[in-house]
Amino acid sequence: MDDKHLNHLLHKRDVPEMRSNLCERIVMQARVMREEDEFSLRDLLAEFLQAFILPRPALSLATIVLFGLLIGAGLDVEGLLLSSDYEVMAGMSIGDDLESEFEVLSVR
């Protein structure tokens, strides 16, 4: 068998037509894959958030408030400055500065 005859035979080998919907099948499958990916990400996020969901919100809130009060009552408040005290102190220092400036001006 010569090369020409072999080439002729090789060309005789047919490839059957692919199914007409193959392209659409691939494109659809890709879309489904993406939706599945997005869905799993959403699932993961939901699962994460679920860890923070309080089983009994009212009871949890009441417990937190109670703990807050107990901690507050146990603290030594004398050593702490209240915000109103701070304002007074700040006003005093500003007042002192103004007074000294006024004195300087009056001397001139």
Place this chain on the structure above:
Amino acid sequence: MDDLYKSQSDEELVVLLLKQDHQAFSALVHRHTSRFYACAYRYCNDQDEAEDIVQNCFLKLWSKPSLWKVGKNAKFTTWFYRIVANASIDAVRARRSHAGQEVLDVQEDQAVRADHVLEEQDKVALLDAAIETLPDRQKSALNLCFYEELSHKEVAEIMGVGVKAVESLLSRAKSALRDQLHRMGALEREKKGEQKYG
């Protein structure tokens, strides 16, 4: 489909895949499925399997577009031929390992059908069987050079060998096919002779 995508090159579309552009993917699929299906079919000789191979290759690209290295891979089709060819070879190997000896038996059956004259169609059937027996690399060289009509340089790039090696593989493939057909034809004639004089 948007004309914008139709006018873009393969390489530009693959870059868009990195941004999960589904329309770019669709454009690529519609543009190339037919050609890669034919390529896969030449390896496995099975329509369903060839379609599955092409589908899996495209979906692999869709799920991992980073496989395409921007700037490194010169031409999309050359790169994708390699993926399809490798997937096809793997599929055929897997099928062979499942089927075991069956494939060989079928080939022998095809070769010794005594009641047939070697018509053109029979020769083509024998050729199919002979191609099945070729080593993977020779089969790749034959499919890509002869059927896909790619240049030897492109085939060399796809197969990861030199141009001379491709030419050698192609020549050996053809020579092996000629030998196989000769042998099968001889068997056929022998059988006919036995019938005539037996």
